Amino acid sequence: MCNPWVAWLGVLPLFILLTQAALKPAMPPVIDSQPFSIFWAAPTMYCMPFFNVNMNLQVFNIISNPLETQSGSKIAIIYPNELGYYPYFSQDGKSFNGGIPQNVSLSEHLRKAADDIGEAVPWWRSEGLVVIDWESWKPQWDRNRGSRIIYNNHSLAFTRNHHPYWSEMKVETVAREEFENAGKNFMNVTLTLALEMRPKCLWGFYLYPDCYNYDYRINPETYTGNCPNDEILRNDQLLWLWEKSAALYPSIYLDKILKSSLNALKFVHYRVREAMRIAEMARHDYVLPVFIFSRPFYLHSTEALSQEDLVHTIGESAALGAAGVILWGGYEYSASKENCLSMQQSIRGPLGHYAVNVTSAAKLCSQNLCNNHGRCIRKTPESSFYLHMPESSGLLEYTKVEDNIRFLSYHESVI
Numbered sequence: 235m236c237n238p239w240v241a242w243l244g245v246l247p248l249f250i251l252l253t254q255a256a257l258k259p260a261m262p263p264v265i266d267s268q269p270f271s272i273f274w275a276a277p278t279m280y281c282m283p284f285f286n287v288n289m290n291l292q293v294f295n296i297i298s299n300p301l302e303t304q305s306g307s308k309i310a311i312i313y314p315n316e317l318g319y320y321p322y323f324s325q326d327g328k329s330f331n332g333g334i335p336q337n338v339s340l341s342e343h344l345r346k347a348a349d350d351i352g353e354a355v356p357w358w359r360s361e362g363l364v365v366i367d368w369e370s371w372k373p374q375w376d377r378n379r380g381s382r383i384i385y386n387n388h389s390l391a392f393t394r395n396h397h398p399y400w401s402e403m404k405v406e407t408v409a410r411e412e413f414e415n416a417g418k419n420f421m422n423v424t425l426t427l428a429l430e431m432r433p434k435c436l437w438g439f440y441l442y443p444d445c446y447n448y449d450y451r452i453n454p455e456t457y458t459g460n461c462p463n464d465e466i467l468r469n470d471q472l473l474w475l476w477e478k479s480a481a482l483y484p485s486i487y488l489d490k491i492l493k494s495s496l497n498a499l500k501f502v503h504y505r506v507r508e509a510m511r512i513a514e515m516a517r518h519d520y521v522l523p524v525f526i527f528s529r530p531f532y533l534h535s536t537e538a539l540s541q542e543d544l545v546h547t548i549g550e551s552a553a554l555g556a557a558g559v560i561l562w563g564g565y566e567y568s569a570s571k572e573n574c575l576s577m578q579q580s581i582r583g584p585l586g587h588y589a590v591n592v593t594s595a596a597k598l599c600s601q602n603l604c605n606n607h608g609r610c611i612r613k614t615p616e617s618s619f620y621l622h623m624p625e626s627s628g629l630l631e632y633t634k635v636e637d638n639i640r641f642l643s644y645h646e647s648v649i
Contacts, residue, residue, distance in 0.1 A: 269609035276563030281574035294586035318347030373417030459500025476516035
């Protein structure tokens with residue numbers, strides 16, 4: 235049994251152990267004895283050999299691939315042209331691989347996908363995170379809005395060409411059904427193949443689930459951060475995807491307009507909570523691991539996240555029960571010595587120190603309360619308690635206080 239004590243981390247009373255039989259267990263951590271991990275998926279591999287700028291990520295408890303590549307043995311991100319024949323339209327409307335999933339030969343796609351998986355995830359790599367980044371279209375008709383409407387339009391044309399005498403109402407009904415079935419099958423068979431070839435890897439799709447709480451620009455004064463009810467329902471309808479996925483990979487990239495604001499916290503909070511909700515419903519026996527995509531900088535900017543927003547992103551994700559955060563970035567991070575130095579400064583400053591703080595607090599909580607058999611998460615999701623170490627000491631100070639944290643044990647059959 236674990237001791238029912240509360241830890242004080244920093245100035246906040248943080249933990250109390252609750253043994254709740256109804257709480258589903260979590261999968262064991264990817265890194266032994268590290269209940270919350272921070273992964274580096276920014277390609278800074280040129281900074282050291284070309285500019286002699288060393289990130290020293292391991293010093294700050296940040297896990298990276300060898301040589302700091304974006305894809306490797308710890309985490310791999312697979313893009314559209316790197317896995318089978320993914321159908322899509324370019325920004326100028328050019329069709330690739332048939333454009334829409336109805337036009338793809340699944341047998342040809344799977345043959346190429348098998349070769350691609352063998353190259354992207356070698357046989358000797360038996361574990362780790364593997365993220366499929368397919369963003370051009372969504373497998374649900376109503377989510378293909380804005381620039382994605384091209385997939386609905388071409389699906390209508392596809393059905394209309396096959397049935398020129400049908401009414402427009404029937405064309406739309408059948409086109410919707412054909413597109414959604416084809417999209418579902420395309421994603422499903424790809425995941426099935428991936429899991430068969432590399433069963434111990436944590437396969438999943440980037441930005442799944444999404445919360446669609448992007449209305450902070452429209453109504454900033456009344457912004458709640460809540461996921462719209464229609465979108466929650468659509469996420470429920472993707473149960474076929476959650477059941478097949480080995481992990482979930484939502485995103486919490488912060489727009490600069492949200493800098494150090496309460497709206498930033500609301501934006502992140504409800505996105506992570508929706509992912510945790512899906513993670514719990516996906517399996518009957520355990521909670522899927524959730525790894526949150528974040529960025530060291532604000533969107534479309536080279537400005538590092540503020541200390542407050544590090545708490546809003548990394549801290550909030552840890553407190554709500556995520557298995558980890560993935561810090562993503564583009565190739566511009568290592569495009570010049572100036573960019574490399576800027577990144578190094580961020581890591582050696584607030585980002586790196588906060589990474590050590592949160593990962594250490596999560597580890598010590600797990601060790602001291604339950605002998606590394608689970609992770610500590612908020613009992614009340616809306617509370618303001620975080621996994622933080624004391625500023626003056628590397629030790630935990632225990633005292634009995636109100637119930638603020640519950641304990642998510644690991645699923646024994648997969649330890």
